[in-house]
Amino acid sequence: MKFRLFPTLCLPLLCSGVAWAIEPDLTGSTLPPNSMWLEKLNLPLALNKIGAARAAKSFYNNPITLGGVVYAHGVGLGGESEITINLRGVAREFQAQVGVDDEVNKAGDVSFAVLVDGRTAFESGEMKGGDASKFVQVDLTGAKTLVLRITNMGLADYGNNADWAGAFIRLNPNAKIAPTIVGIPQTVSFPSILPATSKPAINGPAVLGFSPNRAFSYRVPVTGAGPLNFLATGLPAGLKLDAKTGLISGQVTKAGTFAVSLTASNAAGKAQKSISLRCESALALTPPMGWSAYELYGSSTSDAKVREAARWLVKSGLSAHGYRTILLGDAWQGRRDAQGNLQSNTRFPNMKGLGDYLHSLGLQFGIHSAATEHTATGAPGSLGHEIQDAQQFAAWGVDYLTYEWSPSTEDTKPMPQLEEKEKTTAAMEAAFSTMQQALRKTNRDIVFSISVPSLEVVTYPNKIEVATLAKKVNANVWSERNGLYDDWKVMSNLVISKMNTAVYVPFNAVNAAAQARALSALSALSGLLARTPSGVATKVLPSTPGTPAVAVPANPATSSSGNAAPAVNVPAPATPTTMIPAPVPATPGTITVPAVAVPAPATTIPGATSGAVTLAVPAPGATSGTTTPAVPVAPRILPIPRPTPPPPPGPGFWNYPGALMMGRVGYPTLHLSRLTPGEQMYQMSMWSLYSAPLILQDDLARLDPNLLYPTTTAMLTNDEVLDINQDALGKQVMAVSVGWPCLIRAKALVDGRFAVGLFNSSDLPRKVRVNWVSFGLSGDQPVRDVWAHQDLGLFKDSYETLVPAHGVVLIKVGTAKGGVTQ
Template identity: 25%
Template sequence: MDPATGRITGQVDRPGTYLVTLKARGARGRDEKKLRIVIGDQIALTPPMGWNSWNSWAWTVDQDKVLRSARALVAAGLDRHGWSYVNIDDTWQGKPDPATKALQANERFPNMKALTDQIHAMGLKAGIYSTPWMASYAMYPGSSASNPEHTWVSPPQDKRFIEPNPHHQFGAYSFAANDAKQWADWGFDYLKYDWNPNDEAHTREMSEALKASGRDFVFSLSNSAPFEHADDWARLSNAWRTTGDIVDNYESLCQNGFTQSKWAPYSGPGHWNDADMMILGWVGWGPALHPTHLSPDEQYTHMSLWCLLSSPLLIGCDLEKLDPFTLSLLTNDEVLAIDQDPLGRAATQVSTAGGDVTLVGAAPYASHGETNSVTQPRLQVWAKPLEDGSQAVGLFNLGDATAEVTANFADLKATGEQRVRDLWRQKDLGAFRTSFTTDVPSHGVVLVKISRTK
């Protein structure tokens, strides 16, 4: 262990699980804890946590913004709470190398190897983006082409996000292996692979290419993975988008978050259901950023629900504009421990009450006032089993006024007296025999951990 950074490095003779005792002492006393180090071929044993460039910088991202974001992540202390990935999304791509046929970076990323080296020097990991289509959603080169030379002619930029798009299809020639080797040579640790609908063949192709690259990659699929092929996503990737794109309104949050129960059986160490990136802090999908349109209670709901779902946690905001409230949402270790619980189970909806409510919000990338709506039960209870035998329980109120929400222990299959702890307030609430009832604010949550009393 490096005493200055706390980073643990080294080698072992064989795969396995190693328990290390960490001891700390200082002016306030002493403490110790067992650290479980698991070494083997399976990675992403807990959901990835980090930052992605899209929800703040979109197609204006560049090398300087990514490096500044990494520095801001460390300066804010987020790395000490598990936030470790710094991921470049779409629009980094330039023309392929004529010799290797692998995609190269465009002029906004003059030195990818230097960038990953600097990110790694901070104790962080680096991520990159691609698509098996000939062009990405933002109309930058993809990992396939219509010709064996992998030559590229930029289509007009006004074709971004226009569908159907002739470039949003698979080219006759795939360069997945070429690209994977290039990303490994640059030192990347994570790939977001983006097209719709995801299919088994192209997922398998890139999965094999990443494994052959000589470097470990977290392999994340985007977007809207078909549920009927959930077994394939769990077998071939480390994470898969169960939803369309999220935007910073409550309807979008509810559409992505409260529809996940059917995916729960596929969550586990090494493979995670992804409800999309976080919409906290300053966001904006380009150079004009704004504070999230979510209210404070909606932000508590967002963070609580994503942690209950064991979703990857990828901040999308400008990390140089972190305010104290956003930072508090991202650094509550008792809440983050729910997402990172080693058992890896995802929460399911266990009860509803209060009838239904219909929510309306702006659609993703709406340019002419387009809206989406979602109808959900007004009051919902979600529960997630934890490795120590306890449960994390979220009591949610989707209505427009404060309401009383009850978690019945019979619904949780919990017997005997249960101790209840409020995880946001880090406060024990007492012991209860048959149920726990509390007032929940409009669009808010009470997130608790329940465990049987001795």
């Protein structure tokens, strides 16, 4: 066998075989025996968000300097970066000193991580400019891949100049080849666009809810060339189908669940779909889909603009995929007349006429009011006029009411402050309940959606439990106004800080350092490996029956201080422990879920689990950040009490995190969405897995910036993605991984399969692996990429793929059972 020599190294000198026992001086110019400087690798292949990696220099091309100490060697970077090194099995150890370079003074906010064969061997935690540098020493014996990762922790992309100072790799004395950097291809995301077809397809939800003795109207959403003919069997008495338009309408007097078979046909073929009609006073059994006028037009929203948008919702084909609710927003109100009746303003001369027009197109009519004296724009609210307003809304043909909480300085009856949790919750509950009861006394089904102000300014103990409140007042949809707009950081921060608060985590695993940050950012909840203050990773080893789990250093030979880490014994936990099997060993750069010790719960409560976590307890007197290495001690399995979880989303009860940021959007002025196509797919995938209402806010007349490649339309009309959102089971999404920046979310579907999203929130492509055991599957499972509309084949026990930066891979896993094919 011939070996290819690394061109920039003199291997005879590199592998001289000289033995040494003295720790090297990382600041000097003398290379330790059998070693190579990190900067001698092929640095152009390193992935960097900003600029290029600097060899033996800081990012600004100055001498590498940490805490006033100058280093002759190392690699300087501009922050977010990843260096993936193929070790070729010849490496023994990696050493470096890490930190934010002195050249940016107090600026900079990063974290460092070292991964060995996909497993985290070192994590620095958050490091800011001026913080003391940290020493890294990682055993590489037998390892194949080393990943050196820097992550930007703050919002700024610039000024995060960070160094791997004095970094070197020690090799085996007999090494004949040298490690080399492996480039990861930069990938981007675009939705696949299916060729147009004339054949009919029936879309929309497979379940619809309504009340007895109230008007029901539903136009079957169908794509395909016209003219179309419709047929329905199994309709309950009182409902009829228009065979030409596909409109099902009428009134049912007897409660019950009715299985209906729909058929749509044209000259090109025939489509069939089974749906369930539930006449049981249950509304919004799947998340609402539609368009918001106020999000696009603001205070200039008018009857004419809404009618035009409604026509475009139909003409664009969006209504044929299930988008059917038009929301006016806080823009239609005028004043109250002498009798207290709420009038529309001059931009809306005929509210009933507008409602009738929307219904004629097969759409639904949504308006806005407030549970306070005034709305957010100062218009009259419904407080004290609930019954009167509810009757008025029903007379106009309203199908959906957004009801906000908006205390104002103009109110004659001051409301409690948001920080006064108990008083505010009681006031909200009374006001929201009054309107819901008023709506139920009308002769019309009206979906009830409540909205509260952002609670960002409220400290955690005083935060209102909005989901619990919404459940008490029987709201169908609830939201916290969060200021979402088309900015990647705003949207991705919403995903990790807000949307995950109602996500079911199958097993709780949080590291000790994360607990202090868990309330402000779930990104800290990635501690499936415990850490001692000295940085020594520990892992839980599977135990034999009757034997407690044992935590040992992940690298038994060394600690981050360079000293041997003694083996430790762990007493048996107080709670019976069940081991979740460790996943298949990961390939380089793969995000996986390691084995975790989980206490066996005494009772099974849907959506609520008690968890255990492996905690590393510092030696007496040890403090975080000390320059004296802390003594590794035995981690203990400690139960973490979990607060009562909020009621999970499900049929008739959905959380609305904000509008979809696609196409030409209107905040602050009409412009193309600043989210890339990949970021838009990220949002659409997360909203669909989360079962969030899909509400558009774009210019429907100009959906696509490029008519030759209509990406916006392709994303909004991907029926495989929409089916995940509209799944009749309405199950809560599961957090398969709780780390950051790569998230894995899974959702059980009505047909027995799982929808799984592999999300990469970092600025670099990442390999992500999901293991079937995480959601109860095993063995060979078929995988389908729903964005690509492509069957990928059978995969044994897991699936791994490269996920683009700010991107997602959305798949369905498993075999559809019982002939159900939503």
